[in-house]
Amino acid sequence: MDDSPRSVPPVSEDVGVDPLSQGDLEIETYQVIRPDGSFDSDRVPDLDDEALRDLYRWMLLQRVYDNRATKLQRRGKLGTVASGRGQEAAIIGSGFALSEDDWIFPYGREAGAMLMHGLSMRDLLLYWRGIEDASKMEGANVFGLAISIGSHIPVATGKAWGMQLGDEDAVSFANLGDGATSTGAFHEGMNFAGVLGVPAVFFCQNNQYAISLPFDGQTNSNTIAQKALAYGMDGIRVDGNDVLAVYNAVSTARERALEGNPVLVEAVTYRRGAHTTSDDPTRYRSDDEVEEWKDRDPLERYRSFLEETGRWEEIDEDAIEQEVEAEFDEAVQAADAFEERAIEEIFAYLYEETPPELERQLEEFRELLEERPDMYEYIEQRPKG
Numbered sequence: 001m002d003d004s005p006r007s008v009p010p011v012s013e014d015v016g017v018d019p020l021s022q023g024d025l026e027i028e029t030y031q032v033i034r035p036d037g038s039f040d041s042d043r044v045p046d047l048d049d050e051a052l053r054d055l056y057r058w059m060l061l062q063r064v065y066d067n068r069a070t071k072l073q074r075r076g077k078l079g080t081v082a083s084g085r086g087q088e089a090a091i092i093g094s095g096f097a098l099s100e101d102d103w104i105f106p107y108g109r110e111a112g113a114m115l116m117h118g119l120s121m122r123d124l125l126l127y128w129r130g131i132e133d134a135s136k137m138e139g140a141n142v143f144g145l146a147i148s149i150g151s152h153i154p155v156a157t158g159k160a161w162g163m164q165l166g167d168e169d170a171v172s173f174a175n176l177g178d179g180a181t182s183t184g185a186f187h188e189g190m191n192f193a194g195v196l197g198v199p200a201v202f203f204c205q206n207n208q209y210a211i212s213l214p215f216d217g218q219t220n221s222n223t224i225a226q227k228a229l230a231y232g233m234d235g236i237r238v239d240g241n242d243v244l245a246v247y248n249a250v251s252t253a254r255e256r257a258l259e260g261n262p263v264l265v266e267a268v269t270y271r272r273g274a275h276t277t278s279d280d281p282t283r284y285r286s287d288d289e290v291e292e293w294k295d296r297d298p299l300e301r302y303r304s305f306l307e308e309t310g311r312w313e314e315i316d317e318d319a320i321e322q323e324v325e326a327e328f329d330e331a332v333q334a335a336d337a338f339e340e341r342a343i344e345e346i347f348a349y350l351y352e353e354t355p356p357e358l359e360r361q362l363e364e365f366r367e368l369l370e371e372r373p374d375m376y377e378y379i380e381q382r383p384k385g
């Protein structure tokens with residue numbers, strides 16, 4: 001055999017290999033209310049007037065909650081806050097489409113959806129104070145927050161599989177960001193969901209950034225929705241600033257999921273605020289870009305729909321704001337009244353039985369605090385979280 005180096009001849013087009021390319025896909029971004037406020041009347045969901053107004057109330061609650069929580073953090077009373085500013089339609093439109101038997105796997109920004117699902121505002125605040133008890137998410141089908149990005153996706157698939165085996169009439173609903181789609185856990189969770197045909201909806205809020213990394217810096221996909229196809233699942237791309245569109249998209253996805261077709265929904269939106277209270281977004285994005293998205297405000301867009309259809313007059317915005325403010329004040333009081341945490345808890349929770357090395361550290365810590373009680377004060381006064 002001739003082992004001299006061989007040059008590779010150019011491929012002739014005639015051989016007929018035509019690679020599949022993402023440019024071949026036509027992916028619609030589903031919308032009901034257009035940015036100018038006009039809307040497609042055929043697509044308005046079949047909800048009564050009160051429910052249609054409730055969507056606005058919940059979006060306003062999310063906005064007021066975010067503002068108040070951010071101020072509370074600034075005063076050192078919360079560890080951190082991940083605001084949903086700009087994403088209210090995605091958060092509320094999706095939360096509103098769920099039944100209370102469904103399980104939400106949250107990732108952090110969707111306060112309104114978790115509250116709607118039965119979580120108490122006190123517990124949400126306690127969570128951001130780093131109080132372990134609040135992770136139990138008592139009284140609501142809400143799983144612990146996925147602070148480790150993407151980690152909840154296989155767990156949501158597992159929960160959905162359990163629901164399928166138990167013949168439950170409910171879905172597992174995972175909230176995630178665009179950044180989460182670049183984790184291995186996303187791949188594993190989606191793959192198994194597709195293989196097993198579980199009742200799961202994966203709701204990706206594509207807010208254009210993963211902290212400072214813009215969308216096209218972490219994926220070469222034109223859309224997130226198209227990723228569904230590779231897992232043999234359905235994909236939906238929806239305008240995430242249009243609350244009625246999100247509601248319809250997630251309602252449809254939920255029904256499909258109950259029939260054994262898991263769905264990946266991409267809600268195209270924008271994070272208007274900082275990533276969290278520890279971030280300065282002016283360092284990586286332009287004011288012009290932020291202004292552009294401000295013009296697509298989800299509350300304003302929905303308000304024009306309510307006005308246009310004669311449903312706005314019965315909404316008293318000031319009264320709703322005051323109500324939420326009062327609810328927030330009460331939640332802060334209840335959180336402040338929550339029992340003080342014992343310092344031993346720093347060493348608890350990781351192991352069922354505390355290993356000797358941690359016992360030793362705890363002992364040393366106790367001795368230190370006995371010698372220096374001023375340190376104890378310091379620990380107790382630190383913002384929790």
Ligand SMILES: Cc1ncc(C[n+]2csc(CCOP(=O)(O)OP(=O)(O)O)c2C)c(N)n1
Nearest residue numbers: 147148149176177178179180207209210211
């Ligand atoms: C596994 C893991 N890697 C890195 C981080 C640090 N981190 C926290 S939030 C975040 C970006 C998340 O972006 P995205 O999923 O788009 O959600 P968004 O915050 O934009 O809503 C990163 C990288 C983390 N929490 N977990």
Ligand SMILES: [Mg+2]
Nearest residue numbers: 177178209210
């Ligand atoms: Mg993001």
